[in-house]
Amino acid sequence: MSKLLIVGTVAFDAIETPFGKTDKILGGAATYIGLSASNFNVDSAIVSVVGEDFPQEYLDMLAARNIDISGIEVVKGGKTFFWSGKYHNDMNSRDTLATELNVLADFNPVVPENYKDAEIVMLGNLHPGVQMSVINQMTKKPKLIVLDTMNFWMDCAWDDLIEVIKKVDVITINDEEARQLSKEYSLVKAAQKIHEMGPKYVVIKKGEHGALIFNDGNIFFAPALPLEEVFDPTGAGDTFAGGFSGYLAQHKNISFESMKNAIIYGSNLASFCVEKFGTQRMETLTSEEITERLKQFKQLTQFEIEVN
Ligand code: AMP
Secondary structure (H helix, E strand, O other): OOOOEOOOOOEEEEEEOOOEEEOEEEEOOHHHHHHOOOOOOEEEEEEEEOOOOOOOOHHHHHHOOOEEEEEEEEEEEEOOOOEEEEEEEOOOOOEEEEEOHHHHHHHHOOOOOOOOOEEEEEEOOOHHHHHHHHHHOOOOOEEEEEEEEOOOHHHHHHHHHHHOOOOOOOEEEEEHHHHHHHHOOHHHHHHHHHHOOOOEEEEOHHHHHOEEEEEOEEEEEEEEOOOOOOOOOOHHHHHHHHHHHHHHHHHHOOHHHHHHHHHHHHHHHHHHHHOOOOHHHHHHHHHHHHHHHHHHHHHHHHOOOOOO
16 A cells, blocks of 8 residues: 655644634644545555644544554643634635644654655645655655645745745645745746746645646646535645545556546545534545545536537
């Protein structure tokens, strides 16, 4: 089985949407990526850090999904990374109310010995210096390195971010972040500029408007499934990244054609994530539900048209 190494935050989130408000609940980029990737036939491990305040039951839940958690450091006396966000009525935009780095501020990641040869490395959202340290610990060149990031790191660690972007094959970011990174409004021009920074493949997520993948003049689009109920978009981007990297790890085919399917899988999994608050929906998701929804995706996008 292929190995998928996941790096990212494991966190407490407090979320407010037009449908309700939560106290501190389980969150974090690596948590969502790991839960999403656990739907594939791959061996996966998370490298992250939490404080002593982090409930053991959350770690047990990740381990029960067959995720190797030996790379999640628990800092004695430390406080877990905390993020709080509030969504506007359209749910496409949100304000970050708080980002408390806590134990993340001086985190030195340690890649478990048996994952230093992982085929796929999924660098989830956290400090680009930590992402770089993980790349440097790999003893065998990974087949694919995927990086996700956000505006927070563009604002506070720009130089480190540019350095790590040079080293990756795929970048997954949202439209707003692509514009900030490239200083281009057109997403086509933005993708071209980001290609020049390093990644061969550029994936731009557009929330409820789907996702685009760019490679060498080719563009492919995956829609987001129109849903009856959207409660909380938190983690949708990470769930997408987990589906994308999990699919590629399972199928062992790193081509543009394979990546088209990977973004469909990513969109499919993200469509579940938003149906409940936090990680709740991803914790109960079954393979039958995933297959059923894939059929809906096919129906939504397939058409026969003659082009002369
Ligand atoms: P998404 O909605 O996919 O952008 O991801 C939301 C998740 O990202 C939440 O669970 C947060 O804990 C986590 N998060 C928020 N801000 C940061 C940050 N600056 N670095 C890393 N993870 C973050």
